[in-house]
Amino acid sequence: MRRTPGPRLTGLGGGLFSGAAMLLVGWVDQVLFGSSLAVYSVLFLPVCLLTGLWVRRAEPLSAPVVVPIAFAVGLLPVADGGDGFGSRLMGLVTALATEVGWLYGGTLLAALVMLVRRIGAAGRARRRAGSRPATRR
Numbered sequence: 001m002r003r004t005p006g007p008r009l010t011g012l013g014g015g016l017f018s019g020a021a022m023l024l025v026g027w028v029d030q031v032l033f034g035s036s037l038a039v040y041s042v043l044f045l046p047v048c049l050l051t052g053l054w055v056r057r058a059e060p061l062s063a064p065v066v067v068p069i070a071f072a073v074g075l076l077p078v079a080d081g082g083d084g085f086g087s088r089l090m091g092l093v094t095a096l097a098t099e100v101g102w103l104y105g106g107t108l109l110a111a112l113v114m115l116v117r118r119i120g121a122a123g124r125a126r127r128r129a130g131s132r133p134a135t136r137r
Contacts, residue, residue, distance in 0.1 A: 007054045011062030014055040018067050021047045022074025030077045037095055040078050041102035044071055048106035052113030060118055064111040071103050072096060 009017055022044065029040045048067045055063045072092070081091030096103070 008056045009051075009054045010056060011059040011066070014051050014059075014062050015066035015069065017054070018047055018051045018070035019073045021050075022070040023076070024074075026074035026077040035078045035080065037078065037099055040074065041099050044074075044102055044106045045109060048110040049113060052110040052117075055114070057117055057121055060114045063114050064107050067110045068103055068107050071099075071106065 025043045025047065026040060029036060029043070033039045044067075047070065048063075051067055051070075052063045075092055075095050079088065079091035079095040081088035
C-alpha cells in the first residue's frame with residue numbers, strides 16, 4: 001500500500017500556516033478560556049511540531065524562524081490590554097516576557113524536528129548511494 005505524502009509548505013507557507021493557526025488558537029483561547037496564557041502557550045507546541053513536520057526539507061531554517069513570529073501574532077487577541085494602542089502594546093510585551101520559556105521551547109521543538117528530518121534524509125541518501133553498483137572507468 002502506498003502512503004500519501006503529508007503537506008509540504010514553503011517557508012512562506014509555513015509562516016502563514018503557523019501565524020493563522022496561532023491567531024485562531026488565540027481567539028479560541030480568549031473566547032473559551034478567558035485569555036489564559038498557559039492554555040495559549042501549551043497549544044503553541046503542537047503548532048510548532050506541525051510546522052516543523054510540514055515545511056519542506058529544502059528550507060530547514062524557516063520553521064524555527066516563523067514560529068516565534070506566529071507566537072507574537074497569536075498573542076494579539078490574548079494579551080491583556082486596556083483601551084488604546086499603548087496599553088495593548090504593553091500587554092503584548094508583558095505576555096511575551098512572561099511566556100518566553102514556552103516561546104523558546106516551541107522554537108527549539110521546531111528546530112529539532114527539522115534537524116531530525118535533515119539527518120534522516122542524509123542517511124537515506126547515503127544508503128541509496130551505497131546500494132548502487134560501482135561503475136568501471
